[in-house]
Amino acid sequence: MSMIYDSIVIGAGQAGLATGYHLQQAGLRFLLLEAGDEPGGSWPHFYDSLSLNSTARYSSLPGLPFPGQPDRYPRRDEAVAYLRSYAAHFALPIVTGARVVKIERAGRFFRIVTADKGCFRTRTVVAATGFFGRPNMPDLPGQGQYRGQVLHAAEYRRPEPFHRQRVVVVGGGNAAVQIGVELAQVARVTLATRHPIRYLPQRMLGQDIHFWLKFSGLDRTQWLDEQSMPVFDTGKYRTALAAGRPDQRPIFERFSADGVIWSDGRHEKVDAVIFATGYRPHLAYLAELGALDETGRARQSRGESTAVPGLYYVGLPRQRTVASATLRGVGADARIVVNHLRRYCQVQQRTHARRATEAALKRRTRVWVSRGHELMGLIGLMTLALRQQIAMQRLAAPRLVGEALVRSVTVSAGFLGLGHAAALYAPNLMRS
Known part of the structure; x- marks a missing residue:
């Protein structure tokens, strides 16, 4: 059986990497699925001269400051290099070339289907494909x-x-x-x-x-x-x-x-x-879950799906703040989402454990009662058979001896068990 993850993050750009960091800090089993050949999301595909509109000081993901002079405005290539070094620094588990085709429910879990890397199962999903997907x-x-x-x-x-x-x-x-x-x-x-x-x-x-x-x-x-x-x-x-x-x-x-x-x-x-008319989030892979509205937008509130329990988002524009879709904002949003996600996993696991325990107790109770009833029924049948045999012997035995023998066989069958009673009193019956 394939591994079941606590969470799988779709995308290894700025939103996915920040989410991976907080999942790692929380000690959860997780994986990042990235459609591209390397982490970095959309950044490698922007125009060459692009520069951030926030300084390096305010362009860092959690746990690792953006390198260099903090008051400068980094260029595109610097941002790409920073994101890739971030993934390596924290050794985040990333599967590249994993383009997600669809996500579906599979009992208590999600089943994630990719184009070339097979399927994955997870308790929760974080859609971190960001704002620049389409x-x-x-x-x-x-x-x-x-x-x-x-x-x-x-x-x-x-x-x-x-x-x-x-x-x-x-x-x-x-x-x-x-x-x-x-x-x-x-x-x-x-x-x-x-x-x-x-x-x-x-x-x-x-x-x-x-x-x-x-x-x-x-x-x-x-x-x-x-x-x-x-x-x-x-x-x-x-x-x-x-x-x-x-x-x-x-x-x-x-x-x-x-x-x-x-x-x-x-x-x-x-x-x-x-x-230069902007972008729309790429979320088509969530359509079969019923997670999107009629315009293709996520049904969510502050990063938590309002339509699908266990589904979360990081990197959507104005998800929580004006900066939610930027290097400056994704870290704080990811931390909040992972806190919700962790509590969801804990509740789900406790609920499953309780139901499994209850089911096991019911199975054990049913087996014990069934076997007990079966044993008592067999003892009763054998006692009846013994009574019949004794009744036949009474014709040749004194009345008082026959009644004593009946009482003895009944008590023995009840307290010593079927086999013991037969072994103990069969010779008496023969002698009678």
Whole structure:
């Protein structure tokens, strides 16, 4: 029989690694299943120049500080290296190349089916595939007839392939602004947005903005929704957009065969359109459990499934705080989830042990009563047979001797047992 784990974590990115750390600290049997070839989640697939919008000081997972000068803003490659060293440092049990296809109930346990690594059984599941599993790709009018290049920010790597091209970047968040400003150095770029861009100073009163978010309590409020997340800016991006590098316009109305049509009706040829329109959690593998709503979102509250007992989440946007989907926030969320998960395992194991004990006691009671009834029945039958034999002998024996013999046989059969009674009194019957 295959091992039954206390918990299996789906994903070995920042959310999965933080969860693995806390499971290890709790002394639970666990495993991380990672679809990629190495731990790190989505980080290796982001564009080359990406930099964190939090300093190294506020970009650490639990138990291991981000290396280097704490007030700098690490780049993508540094984040990838940090996550891989984190997994190695704590020797977290990770199965790579394990893409989860579906999860189903198997009695008291979950059965996890992967594409290439077989099946696994576990008491609990933590979905830690995070927020960046599936690019959010809009479908705008005329997009199917456009002959230029259309891609998502997840596919963008560096500016050189777009040298001297006409590019439109769609979106108003951190990724859209970072990519737009970078591309504007080699191409003619427009940043197309549905809403005005909101900026938040990267530093205030000598401290990084994440210091103020964390220690003011604003982290735990819902003052920002997914559409209004500001661009964290040291002044670089606001200055670039004010100088028209890139320029900014309301999003175009539709695609044409060779470009776009702006809201004022003007047509413009465009070589490429890059959608920096965010991501959606990849949770399709939970569909058969009934864990998702009609839009594909998790039915959960603060990381605990409200639809499936034993199912948990780490890394969802605003799961508990504004930082829940970031390096800064996943550690605290993972700790809370593992505490709930551990209590769930304890209750489940106690319940199972109690039911098993009750069932064993019932089986033993039934066997004892059944055998006792069977023995008494056999003794009664033999006593009756002996009585009949004695009655036949009475014809040739005195009355008083016969009655004494009946009483003796009855008492012996009751107290000494069937075999003893027969052995003791058969000779007497023969002599009678």
